[in-house]
Amino acid sequence: MALDKGYIQVYTGDGKGKTTAALGQAMRALGHDLNVYVIQFMKGNIEYGELEMSNRLAPQFTLKQMGRETFVDKKNPDPKDIDMAVDALKLANKIVEDNSVDILILDEINVALDFKLIDLKNVMTMLDKKPEKMELILTGRYAPKEIIDRADLVTEMKEIKHYYQQNVDARVGIER
Numbered sequence: 688m689a690l691d692k693g694y695i696q697v698y699t700g701d702g703k704g705k706t707t708a709a710l711g712q713a714m715r716a717l718g719h720d721l722n723v724y725v726i727q728f729m730k731g732n733i734e735y736g737e738l739e740m741s742n743r744l745a746p747q748f749t750l751k752q753m754g755r756e757t758f759v760d761k762k763n764p765d766p767k768d769i770d771m772a773v774d775a776l777k778l779a780n781k782i783v784e785d786n787s788v789d790i791l792i793l794d795e796i797n798v799a800l801d802f803k804l805i806d807l808k809n810v811m812t813m814l815d816k817k818p819e820k821m822e823l824i825l826t827g828r829y830a831p832k833e834i835i836d837r838a839d840l841v842t843e844m845k846e847i848k849h850y851y852q853q854n855v856d857a858r859v860g861i862e863r
Contacts, residue, residue, distance in 0.1 A: 699830035702844030772804035797827030
């Protein structure tokens with residue numbers, strides 16, 4: 688089964704749930720025999736639950752982390768962080784050009800743009816090349832206006848209250 692038409696979705700904002708919403712969309716799609724590929728910008732070597740599940744759901748579901756396990760310094764990013772984000776965008780372009788999946792999720796791409804690890808112009812060019820029947824989902828805080836304007840669906844997660852404020856660390860199975 689293929690989608691009749693693919694759209695561009697954006698999940699952004701300062702609230703929890705952007706990646707979770709995109710992965711929920713992936714689970715729904717997998718239930719209808721669609722193929723999903725997730726590229727995680729700026730995430731790497733972290734045992735997120737979705738990484739473990741990708742092994743169980745392969746080959747219909749693929750997840751590739753393309754970052755280091757450390758936080759990126761926004762004011763002075765390590766050249767390795769830039770290289771990894773550029774490589775992630777190259778992989779996204781290849782998947783778009785090959786038209787090889789039904790849904791492509793670019794997790795944290797908006798943050799990579801905000802941190803200037805990748806160029807907005809290159810992302811916009813990729814969006815323009817999106818195949819008609821491919822769904823493209825972009826997540827992360829700080830979605831640029833150009834991405835929001837180009838998207839067909841934009842959801843902003845807004846933090847009202849979060850237990851991080853009570854010094855609760857990221858929990859296995861919930862935040863990672």
